[in-house]
Amino acid sequence: MTTKQGEAPAVVTSAVPGPGLLLAPGEVQEVLGAFVLAEPREAGEVAVALGPKEAALLADMPWPLRRAEWLAGRRVAKRLLLAAWRLPSARVEVLPLESGAPRVWVDGAPREDLVLNLSHTRGWAVAAVAPSAVGVDACDDADGPRLPRIGRRVFSEGEAVECGAHTSAQHQAAVWALKEAGLKLRLGGIFDPGARSVRVLSLSPAQVADPAMRVALLRLPSAAVAVAREA
Ligand SMILES: CC(C)(COP(=O)(O)OP(=O)(O)OC[C@H]1O[C@@H](n2cnc3c(N)ncnc32)[C@H](O)[C@@H]1OP(=O)(O)O)[C@@H](O)C(=O)NCCC(=O)NCCS
Structure with missing residues (x-):
């Protein structure tokens, strides 16, 4: 899901509970052997440490909403990798494969054993990481x-x-x-x-x-x- 042009991110609180286990925002939860982290979106571009390849990708990204969601995804992913895998964000890059799927790079090398997926909506940025394939x-x-x-x-x-x-x-x-x-x-x-x-x-x-x-x-x-x- 992507944000619509000109709309600020917002979290709409619902009174009706939907199906699923409650996921506490900002807290890492283990699900099906994967670690999951969700954070509410903030307006604009969030601050996140980027590696050189990530910075180059961002520099080529002209659309403000795409930049904002892309950065929100990198931030939640890096926070999750720090919390669940003790990987300092400065050593990590989250770069797209040809398919668009994210791949974790650590110290400049791709990590096949660390599979990451992420999602951003108008209200949330969510990441999941596991030792093998995961979709979120x-x-x-x-x-x-x-x-x-x-x-x-x-x-x-x-x-x-x-x-x-x-x-x-x-x-x-x-x-x-x-x-x-x-x-x-x-x-x-x-x-x-x-x-x-x-x-x-x-x-x-x-x-x-x-x-x-x-x-x-x-x-x-x-x-x-x-x-x-x-x-
Ligand atoms: C990737 C896809 C599967 C989902 O995209 P989306 O729901 O629009 O957007 P999300 O924010 O949830 O996910 C985007 C993230 O998925 C990841 N992604 C992109 N392509 C991917 C792929 N082929 N495989 C796995 N992950 C992928 C990326 O990390 C991307 O974020 P980033 O580019 O900022 O790094 C999209 O290609 C798609 O096909 N959307 C279908 C839209 C639709 O109408 N679905 C109806 C389902 S009921």
């Missing part, structure tokens, strides 16, 4: 109601009813996050293999049809977060 996605509850509009593209026959996708905006956000976390696990995008490839069976407990994928749902005050791992 956050979806603001405010964006959940967009799901019916893209339903034909993302749902298989009977899926939305079966998992109760449209029970509430929180459920819709949870479905969205699950599908995207699953796509990111496999380094996939929206067209290849596409959101239909992640069939959501149930939200409580979080379950997808692919027996090779394990998923978990977490709940922030105004967003759903999903984590996907290989089974």
Whole structure:
């Protein structure tokens, strides 16, 4: 999810609890063998120590909202790597692979044993790190109601009813996050293999049809977060 042009980041507090275990903002939580950290977005560009390759990428990034979300992602990722792996941020760079997926570099070398994924919404920046493949996605509850509009593209026959996708905006956000976390696990995008490839069976407990994928749902005050791992 990305921020819309001209809108300041905001955290909308919801009174309705959605599916998933509560995730405390700012606290590292272990889920499915991955460490997860979520932080509320701040307006504008946050301060974060960048390595030379990261600084060069940022210098080529003209759009203010893209710069802001990119920096928010780097900051939460580096804070997570410091907290969970004791890696000082000055030694770490989070650089994109050709697919766009983030790769951790430490002291100038890529770390295959440290898999990172991240997500940014209007309200939150979330990172997950694990010793092997991990996908994470956050979806603001405010964006959940967009799901019916893209339903034909993302749902298989009977899926939305079966998992109760449209029970509430929180459920819709949870479905969205699950599908995207699953796509990111496999380094996939929206067209290849596409959101239909992640069939959501149930939200409580979080379950997808692919027996090779394990998923978990977490709940922030105004967003759903999903984590996907290989089974
Ligand atoms: C990457 C993708 C899967 C999700 O992007 P998104 O939800 O728009 O944005 P998020 O903030 O959650 O995630 C973006 C981050 O994912 C990571 N990412 C990008 N491409 C990735 C890939 N191929 N695999 C894994 N992670 C990827 C990056 O770290 C990126 O942030 P950064 O560029 O600032 O480092 C996107 O390519 C996509 O396909 N979006 C689908 C949109 C949609 O309509 N989905 C409907 C699902 S119900």
